[in-house]
Amino acid sequence: MSFLEHSLEHELSAPEHSLQLDTGVRLEFLDTGILRVRPLSGGHYRVLISCGIHGNETAPMEMVDQLFAEIKSGELAVNNELLFIIGNPPAANKAKRFVDENLNRLFSGKHQGSTTQEAARARRIEQVTSAYFAEGSEPRLHYDLHTAIRGSQFEKFAVYPYLHKRHWSTPQIGFLERCGLGAVLLSNQPSGTFSYFTSHQFGADAFTVELGKVEKFGDNDMTKFADAMQGLRGLVDASERFESEPRSIQVFEVVEEVIKRSDNFKLHFADDANNFTEFAKGAVLATDIDYEYKTQRDGERFVFPITNVPIGQRAMLVVAPTSI
Ligand SMILES: [Zn+2]
Structure with missing residues (x-):
């Protein structure tokens, strides 16, 4: 069964289980939509790839599922520490952005005082993510993948969370450009997004990445995501070393x-x-x-x-x- 199917079938929680591949790579299913992948030997980066924080944004979930299939078959080597998260399986089953409230406004403790399903999920995701990033000393990376209902003059763009005193990373923006992004928007204040949480709490190079339009499961034209898929594969097999500067991607401020x-x-x-x-x-x-x-x-x-x-x-x- 695929990672996505398994997550949709056990939408609220799933028993923990793990699996060792012939390649020596270890897959640990920590909960519904939460998969830890351990390389045989230490990785260069500690990578988090999340998707489906909004339940109707199907293409990123299908992309993550494709990476899972390639890892499982051994076709794609694993040389980084990896955590994959499918954010909101109950909303995905309903083909809705969320069930009770917008999950991407509930991070950095903003779930406190709320009893919704999304608040509980934000808490769980914060727990797992915190444990993961506390584990090793590799540079931390987080790409939170989305699609949008509204069209955009830039089909693909990223929101770079507010960094307080840290500096914007141009090699990271160069990587996003090679993933097919046309613009990056620099945030000017803290927020309740998942990417701001990992950026601020763990110093991760973190981004909310918008990859195009919302479609139903199975209706996505995956050729539109080919560059982004290549970029993600480079995060899995560690061929991506963030050595190129941006060339033509446009940068915006609020x-x-x-x-x-x-x-x-x-x-x-x-x-x-x-x-x-x-x-x-x-x-x-x-x-x-x-x-x-x-x-x-x-x-x-x-x-x-x-x-x-x-x-x-x-x-x-x-x-x-x-x-x-
Ligand atoms: Zn979204």
């Missing part, structure tokens, strides 16, 4: 976090407009009671607009080009 202040909040562009749609200076993007966001310079773009959030929550980011 210039405004637009908060929904009241029920009068309104966005001034089409409901189905693509992420990273570009505007000239002076365009009105959002209005609310006593509030208006007008672009301050040419080249500003919006990302992740959403109007049906509770009052006080983020409704959109405005971003602009920057360099590192």
Whole structure:
């Protein structure tokens, strides 16, 4: 049975079991959707690849399942320490983004005080991830793979969590470019995402990676993910050593976090407009009671607009080009 099938079949929890492959690689199924893979001898990096934090984002789950199949058959050598996580199997079974609440806002302890299924899962994922990253001294890497409902001017892009005093890693951005990404967005503040959690708590080079559009299981055109799959294979067999600098990937910074202040909040562009749609200076993007966001310079773009959030929550980011 595949890792994905097994996780969907035991959606809430699964008994721990392990398996030694002929290659000497050890597979440890720690819980539903949580797989530890140990190389025969020590790895160069300690890698976490997560997917399905949003249950309807199927392509990344199919990619992880493909890596699992290649590892299991011995076709893909394992030379790094690996942890794979399928984030929200119950939501995946329902083909929904989440069951009760958005799992990717619950990390770094933001699950405290919540009794939802997602809060329990965030707690479990934090536990497993903490134990994993505490284990060894290899450089820590985390790629949290997503797809989106909204289209994007950049089909594939990454969100780089806020680093506080640490520096942005250009070799990491170079790697993301070779995975087929066209843009990276530098965050300017802490958040409840899984990638911010591993970045901030464990100093991991961590990213939320958006790989394209949401489709149903089985409907994904996997050729669109070929470069990203090659990149992930390089993380498994340790052929990836992060030695190249970025060339043409575009880098953006946040210039405004637009908060929904009241029920009068309104966005001034089409409901189905693509992420990273570009505007000239002076365009009105959002209005609310006593509030208006007008672009301050040419080249500003919006990302992740959403109007049906509770009052006080983020409704959109405005971003602009920057360099590192
Ligand atoms: Zn997502």
